[in-house]
Amino acid sequence: xxxxxxxxxxxxxxxxxxxxxxxxxxxxxxxxxxxxxxxxxxxxxxxxxxxxxxxxxxxxxxxxxxxxxxxxxxxxxxxxxxxxxxxxxxxxxxxxxxxxxxxxxxxxxxxxxxxxxxxxxxxxxxxxx
Numbered sequence: 001x002x003x004x005x006x007x008x009x010x011x012x013x014x015x016x017x018x019x020x021x022x023x024x025x026x027x028x029x030x031x032x033x034x035x036x037x038x039x040x041x042x043x044x045x046x047x048x049x050x051x052x053x054x055x056x057x058x059x060x061x062x063x064x065x066x067x068x069x070x071x072x073x074x075x076x077x078x079x080x081x082x083x084x085x086x087x088x089x090x091x092x093x094x095x096x097x098x099x100x101x102x103x104x105x106x107x108x109x110x111x112x113x114x115x116x117x118x119x120x121x122x123x124x125x126x127x128x129x
Contacts, residue, residue, distance in 0.1 A: 017055060019048040028052045060084035063121075065097050067112060069129060072104040078126035079112055085119040093117055104129050 013032040018025050024044055030052040031039045040052045054060070062084050066076035085093065093116055102112060106125045113123040 013056070015056065017052065019043065019051050021045075021047045021051045030056055032056055059087040061087050061090065063090055063093055063097075063123075064126070065094065067097055068101040069106065070101060070103045072129045074129065077102060077106060077112075077129055079123050080126050081116065081119075081121040082124050083121045085116070085121045089117050089119060093119075093123075097123065 015030050017028050017030070019028050022045065026043050026045075026048050028040060028042045028048055028051075030041075033039070036057075038053050038056065040049045043049055043052070062081055064078070064080040066078050069075060069077040079097070081093075096113065096116065100113070106112075106129050108125055108128045110125045111122045112125060115121070116123050
């Protein structure tokens with residue numbers, strides 16, 4: 001990320017990124033100006049604009065991991081969040097995930113942790129065990 005200084009003290013943030021919304025993988029350039037004005041270029045569809053702005057303002061990711069499980073032939077249960085969560089909360093969520101243990105039987109999509117860290121996302125089982 002780089003900063004561009006303009007006349008009058010206005011500072012723009014410029015960032016290059018690859019869009020991951022669709023298979024095209026457009027190379028995006030986004031500039032942020034005062035009052036949250038954004039200029040996105042390089043996108044071949046409108047979804048690229050939304051993706052780039054969200055990546056600047058509040059990047060989110062699906063969290064995938066494993067939790068300890070007892071009463072199963074495998075000792076780790078694959079889990080994921082059902083919706084993307086703020087990237088800034090990933091490490092804190094992992095601390096919670098690493099501290100829990102569940103007991104089989106578990107079915108795919110069972111909620112392991114509801115509304116993890118008040119993100120609105122549920123941590124769910126990725127497979128039955």
